[in-house]
Amino acid sequence: MPFFEAVRLALQTIRVQKLKSFFTLLGVMIGVMFLIAVVSIVEGMSDYVENDFAAKIIGTNTFDVSRIPSFVSNADEAQWRAWQRRPRLFDPDYETVRAALPGDFRMARVNQNFLPATVPGLRPRSVQAVSTDATYFDIKKFGLTTGRAFTQQEVATGARVVVIGSEVASYYYEGLDPVGRELRIAGLPYTVIGVIEEQGSVFGFSMDRLAIAPVTTPLTRAINPRGDIDAITVQAGNRELITEGMELTREALRGFRRLGPSDDDTFSLTTSSAALSFFDGLKSKLVLFGTALPAIGLVVGALVIMNIMLVAVSERTREIGVRKALGARRRDIIAQFLVEASTLSIIGAMIGAGCGVGLAKLIAAVTPLPASVAPWSLVAALIVGAGVGITAGIYPASRAARLDPIAALRQE
Amino acid sequence: MSQDLLEVPAGTTPEREAVMRAVGQAPAPEWVIVTRGLKREYDMGGEIVRALRGVDLAVKRNEYVAIMGPSGSGKSTLMNIVGCLDTPNDGEYWLNGQLVSEMKDDALARVRNKEIGFVFQTFNLLPRATALANVELPLVYAGVPAAERKRRAMEALEKVQLGQRVHHRPNELSGGQRQRVAIARALVNDPSILLADEPTGNLDSNTSEEIMRVFEHLADTGQTVIMVTHEPDIASHARRVVVLRDGRIASDETKAQFVARIGAGQHAH
Ligand SMILES: Nc1ncnc2c1ncn2[C@@H]1O[C@H](COP(=O)(O)OP(=O)(O)OP(=O)(O)O)[C@@H](O)[C@H]1O
Ligand SMILES: [Mg+2]
Numbered sequence: 001m002p003f004f005e006a007v008r009l010a011l012q013t014i015r016v017q018k019l020k021s022f023f024t025l026l027g028v029m030i031g032v033m034f035l036i037a038v039v040s041i042v043e044g045m046s047d048y049v050e051n052d053f054a055a056k057i058i059g060t061n062t063f064d065v066s067r068i069p070s071f072v073s074n075a076d077e078a079q080w081r082a083w084q085r086r087p088r089l090f091d092p093d094y095e096t097v098r099a100a101l102p103g104d105f106r107m108a109r110v111n112q113n114f115l116p117a118t119v120p121g122l123r124p125r126s127v128q129a130v131s132t133d134a135t136y137f138d139i140k141k142f143g144l145t146t147g148r149a150f151t152q153q154e155v156a157t158g159a160r161v162v163v164i165g166s167e168v169a170s171y172y173y174e175g176l177d178p179v180g181r182e183l184r185i186a187g188l189p190y191t192v193i194g195v196i197e198e199q200g201s202v203f204g205f206s207m208d209r210l211a212i213a214p215v216t217t218p219l220t221r222a223i224n225p226r227g228d229i230d231a232i233t234v235q236a237g238n239r240e241l242i243t244e245g246m247e248l249t250r251e252a253l254r255g256f257r258r259l260g261p262s263d264d265d266t267f268s269l270t271t272s273s274a275a276l277s278f279f280d281g282l283k284s285k286l287v288l289f290g291t292a293l294p295a296i297g298l299v300v301g302a303l304v305i306m307n308i309m310l311v312a313v314s315e316r317t318r319e320i321g322v323r324k325a326l327g328a329r330r331r332d333i334i335a336q337f338l339v340e341a342s343t344l345s346i347i348g349a350m351i352g353a354g355c356g357v358g359l360a361k362l363i364a365a366v367t368p369l370p371a372s373v374a375p376w377s378l379v380a381a382l383i384v385g386a387g388v389g390i391t392a393g394i395y396p397a398s399r400a401a402r403l404d405p406i407a408a409l410r411q412e
Numbered sequence: 413m414s415q416d417l418l419e420v421p422a423g424t425t426p427e428r429e430a431v432m433r434a435v436g437q438a439p440a441p442e443w444v445i446v447t448r449g450l451k452r453e454y455d456m457g458g459e460i461v462r463a464l465r466g467v468d469l470a471v472k473r474n475e476y477v478a479i480m481g482p483s484g485s486g487k488s489t490l491m492n493i494v495g496c497l498d499t500p501n502d503g504e505y506w507l508n509g510q511l512v513s514e515m516k517d518d519a520l521a522r523v524r525n526k527e528i529g530f531v532f533q534t535f536n537l538l539p540r541a542t543a544l545a546n547v548e549l550p551l552v553y554a555g556v557p558a559a560e561r562k563r564r565a566m567e568a569l570e571k572v573q574l575g576q577r578v579h580h581r582p583n584e585l586s587g588g589q590r591q592r593v594a595i596a597r598a599l600v601n602d603p604s605i606l607l608a609d610e611p612t613g614n615l616d617s618n619t620s621e622e623i624m625r626v627f628e629h630l631a632d633t634g635q636t637v638i639m640v641t642h643e644p645d646i647a648s649h650a651r652r653v654v655v656l657r658d659g660r661i662a663s664d665e666t667k668a669q670f671v672a673r674i675g676a677g678q679h680a681h
Pocket of ligand 1: 454455456461462463481482483484485486487488489490
């Protein structure tokens with residue numbers, strides 16, 4: 001039987017058996033819909049991490065020097081204990097790194113923690129308190145909507161000034177100019193000198209609740225009571241210089257800490273690419289989880305289709321008997337059922353793909369999760385959908401095709 | 413009386429007997445159907461039902477044969493095997509010089525499609541397809557292009573005087589009309605043999621007469637026909653009558669012999 005004939009026959013059967021067709025469609029549709037939605041969101045997240053997140057959190061062309069690596073994807077307890085035994089970073093370490101690196105590297109000491117901040121008459125709120133050097137603003141490429149950043153001069157003198165994020169400004173100084181006003185952080189007063197332009201959020205976590213003061217203010221001890229440094233952020237002039245900068249830093253710190261050639265480093269150097277690989281690991285977990293769910297949906301869809309096809313086959317055993325009696329070969333019957341199953345499931349997959357894109361957009365609109373529809377996921381979903389239909393159709397079809405014509409005709 | 417003589421059904425000819433006994437040899441071309449020692453058993457959960465216990469039958473081109481016999485004697489079983497809808501457990505079946513009993517699935521499908529036209533008691537039309545589409549079906553599986561399919565299906569429907577109702581579905585047709593559609597479908601691929609298993613079994617007597625006239629006309633125009641029936645009236649339309657009993661052929665006679673033997677008594681009531 002020619003292919004066109006089989007498709008025509010399939011469409012005719014689908015039209016006649018509306019309910020059966022509807023459930024088949026539904027099975028594939030739901031599976032494909034979730035597949036597309038989840039893949040889109042995972043894809044959106046990784047786009048986001050690659051384009052925005054790394055630059056926002058880590059900075060461009062930077063590496064961090066810290067006691068414990070900034071991004072840990074998996075470490076056992078022994079590893080953690082080893083890290084805990086490492087000496088903390090103090091100003092002499094910073095001076096060592098600074099002396100080791102040429103002038104075209106920027107660097108800043110960075111401490112941060114969530115601390116309560118107040119102004120008289122308002123409920124205290126926790127802000128992301130950062131104590132750092134003046135270069136931090138350049139490294140982070142922070143623009144200011146009003147006022148100014150602090151200078152290295154102010155860092156040297158320990159001026160009690162603070163630059164705040166836009167959310168902090170709107171919470172504490174609603175309708176007022178924050179510049180020149182006072183903000184108490186961890187109990188001590190600081191004068192607001194500038195407001196950073198809005199940074200947006202990362203995975204629903206606001207980047208605008210910042211309060212940044214010089215590293216020489218008491219804020220540092222409020223963050224780290226021992227007075228140590230969380231991290232030294234170093235920015236190279238360009239990407240190629242990062243490795244060189246890291247090598248110089250490593251040598252200098254190893255020398256300063258008197259480590260022998262066989263000793264391990266007692267500090268960690270983290271680049272933004274390390275952060276990216278951390279998120280790559282996260283992404284692969286997301287993809288695994290994210291595809292397992294819709295895969296279950298598709299398996300259920302496949303079972304539904306297979307069941308429906310089996311019912312269809314026994315309902316239509318007589319028809320199969322008639323067709324075989326008139327000269328249909330085994331493969332004609334299989335083709336008929338397969339085309340029927342795959343026509344249905346391709347239509348289901350296409351509707352499901354449309355709904356999946358819609359669902360992804362909807363999730364992106366009402367939740368902080370980003371979404372981006374990858375064209376490959378549409379193609380994959382269509383192939384998977386059709387594959388499910390064909391797989392589910394093969395068993396009942398081949399069963400039907402094996403029947404003796406008279407055995408099929410005798411069934412009522 | 414020897415065992416051999418007992419097995420020769422009353423009325424058969426020496427010519428047929430010779431063909432039926434040439435086991436393993438392809439019959440001459442004029443023999444459309446030759447079966448030798450055909451057996452069919454059903455295993456009904458341990459109990460073996462012997463539907464055919466060794467049937468020898470030889471049918472020449474242009475013959476019109478009626479098959480009779482009591483209910484359960486194996487008439488349908490024999491027809492289904494001859495129509496390639498069922499396979500024998502033992503014995504030979506030659507159709508047009510080809511050994512059908514050894515054929516594989518695809519070859520059987522081809523034989524059903526090209527060599528055999530089967531008319532059932534229950535019509536077996538596809539309920540959702542029009543008369544025309546039903547008649548086209550064998551041509552679809554023969555790979556005939558759409559336009560020619562339609563032309564030939566129309567022709568076949570006109571032969572059975574149904575040219576006016578080609579777009580009706582089976583449930584919009586009377587029993588007699590449905591059986592005409594089934595006959596048109598059986599004929600459309602120009603088969604070498606037309607088989608009918610109680611084709612009038614579901615029809616009233618007037619309609620039965622009509623359908624019998626269709627078969628008679630076909631036989632007159634050279635179509636080989638084998639038909640199963642319960643009615644001696646209907647059997648008397650045929651030119652040869654084969655009677656089955658307990659899965660064997662009990663008699664194989666000309667119409668004249670058959671009528672002479674039982675005709676008078678049967679026609680009485
Ligand atoms: N599928 C089957 N399974 C088991 N036994 C069967 C089957 N088909 C037929 N038989 C048995 O084989 C024997 C012959 O049946 P068959 O249908 O050939 O008889 P028949 O001569 O056509 O009868 P009728 O005149 O009632 O149609 C019967 O005993 C029947 O019960
Ligand atoms: Mg019968």
